[in-house]
Amino acid sequence: MTAALNISLQDQLDRITQNTRALVQPERLAISEKATEDLFNTGIEDRTLKAGAQAPAFTLEDALTHKPVRSTDLLALGPLVINFFRGRWDPYCVTELEAWRDLHADLRKRGAIFVAISPQTTRQNANTLEQHGLQYPLLADRGATIAEQFGIAHTIPPDLRSYYQSILINIPFNNAGLSYHNATEASWRLPLPAVFVIDQTNTIVFAEAHADFRVRPEPADVLAVLDHR
Numbered sequence: 184m185t186a187a188l189n190i191s192l193q194d195q196l197d198r199i200t201q202n203t204r205a206l207v208q209p210e211r212l213a214i215s216e217k218a219t220e221d222l223f224n225t226g227i228e229d230r231t232l233k234a235g236a237q238a239p240a241f242t243l244e245d246a247l248t249h250k251p252v253r254s255t256d257l258l259a260l261g262p263l264v265i266n267f268f269r270g271r272w273d274p275y276c277v278t279e280l281e282a283w284r285d286l287h288a289d290l291r292k293r294g295a296i297f298v299a300i301s302p303q304t305t306r307q308n309a310n311t312l313e314q315h316g317l318q319y320p321l322l323a324d325r326g327a328t329i330a331e332q333f334g335i336a337h338t339i340p341p342d343l344r345s346y347y348q349s350i351l352i353n354i355p356f357n358n359a360g361l362s363y364h365n366a367t368e369a370s371w372r373l374p375l376p377a378v379f380v381i382d383q384t385n386t387i388v389f390a391e392a393h394a395d396f397r398v399r400p401e402p403a404d405v406l407a408v409l410d411h412r
Contacts (some may be wrong), residue, residue, distance in 0.1 A: 186363055270357050270373075274378070283297060331372075339373060388412065
């Protein structure tokens with residue numbers, strides 16, 4: 184077990200939650216809390232692809248090379264670990280991406296290929312890659328279309344859109360280079376935070392997704408799956 188696993192990812196995320204609750208007014212937090220509860224109540228977690236299902240194939244643009252990356256080509260190299268994340272504006276996502284960065288060598292030792300997928304533009308993904316020193320590919324899923332095929336895509340509701348705008352988080356710009364006034368519905372689409380492990384028969388062998396953005400799959404669980412394949 185690596186040093187990066189001495190403190191669980193969830194422990195790190197819980198600290199962010201604690202700090203946020205100490206700094207943000209309760210009535211503002213309530214907007215996000217309600218949106219999270221409403222999303223959970225849609226039953227979206229029950230509709231996500233589960234272990235045993237065949238994984239959707241995809242071709243997405245790489246942030247570094249700007250070339251198309253095909254899931255079939257990745258699976259030819261080894262089992263594929265996919266991390267769906269919301270965006271660089273989310274401190275939970277950033278913490279998660281850095282946790283996977285610190286474990287990238289452990290994944291490679293197990294023969295696994297790791298990619299992170301977000302609805303961000305390729306430019307925003309490139310900024311994320313550079314700012315956080317990530318060594319793995321970041322792929323752009325415009326409009327969360329691939330996330331939809333995995334059953335994890337959703338559209339941000341109006342109240343939460345106003346909340347993000349009030350705290351200067353411009354999701355339409357991040358996802359599509361659009362202003363609030365020109366935003367399309369597709370530019371408000373996000374994935375649930377999720378991790379899928381796909382074996383070389385294109386079968387999902389691990390799947391975990393959460394409607395609560397403050398909860399993320401634990402990397403140690405993914406490493407355990409790879410150790411026992």
